[in-house]
Amino acid sequence: MADSTEIEWTDSTWNPVTGCTKVTAGCDLCYAERFSERFRGVKGHPFEHGFDLTLRHGRLEQPLRWRQPRRIFVNSMSDLFHKEVPVSFIDSVFDTMEQASWHTYQVLTKRSSLMARYLSRRYKGDLAPRHIWLGVSIEDAKNTVRLAHLKAAKASTRFVSFEPLIGPVGPISLKGIDWVIVGGESGPRARPMDEAWVLEIRDQCKSDKVAFFFKQWGGTRPKTGGRLLRGREWNQYPDKSAKRRVESVHGASY
Known part of the structure; x- marks a missing residue:
């Protein structure tokens, strides 16, 4: 678990699983793989085995020992719903997320159908607790089916x-969606993001009253292009404390 992180939309990361395999084009230049593979073969390093899928049993109860409430990105270095992670x-x-309920957990997956199936099994006629945020990653129009899976999930x-x-x-x-994040790719061969693609999503968020967070333009490094969209930072989060759907932490709502 990282006590701090440079990921703008979370406070900390928790990685009970590391490593993954590619499923779609959004995985091609995976930052987590690039980082992990730098240490393959380094004896005693946490990523001695690079980006091979690894279950970290010793990390399962870490949030229980973290007493200060915070937003926690779950498995920033993997995908919890990878088909090789045992149910x-x-x-x-x-179990840990439910017990350490003073935190907010952000669980993100590209295996959206597996996530929906798991939630149906675990919660049956109920929904997952509100402090466990369930999300999907979508990189282009080809993968918007994940949005349908998310809407059907017991979240x-x-x-x-x-x-x-x-x-x-x-x-x-x-x-039916509470929060949207948009960000460009970063890394040595980062693919550029068109402003029109971002504005289309932002405008849909406005129309559907969804909190909108613009993370970065991307480039060689995550902060290369900055975070301004039409001269403004967008840092909205779901407002869980009231019926109003959208709340901005650094300015007015829509």
Whole structure:
């Protein structure tokens, strides 16, 4: 678990699983893989085995020892719903999230159908607790089916990360979604993001009253292009304390 992180939309990261495999074009230049593989073969290093899928049993109860409430990005270096992660291990992760309920957890996946299936199994006629945010990653129009899976999932708080946004997503409905993140790709071969793609998503958020967070333009480094969209930072989060859907932490709502 990282006590701090440079990811703008969260406070800390918790990685009970590390490593993954590619599923779609958004994975091609994976930052987590690039970082992990630098240490492959380094004896004693946490990433001695590079980006191979690894279950970190010793990390399962870490949030229980973290007493200060915070937003926690779960598995920033993996995907909890990877098909090779045993259901019993996913159960243990959810057990911890339910017990350490003073935190807010942000669980993001590209395996949206597996997530929806798991939530149906675990919560049956109920919904996941509101402090466990369930989200999907969508990089272009080809993968918007993940949005349909998310809407059907037994989640109380739903979010979408359009990152890395490598193409337009086209017309979509965000009704039923609580939060949207948009970000460009970063790294040595980062694919550029068109402003029109971002504005299309932002305007849909406005229309559907969804909190909008613009993370970065991307480039060689995450902060290369800055965070301003039409001269403004967008730092909105779901407002869980009131019926009003959208709240900005650094300015007015829509």
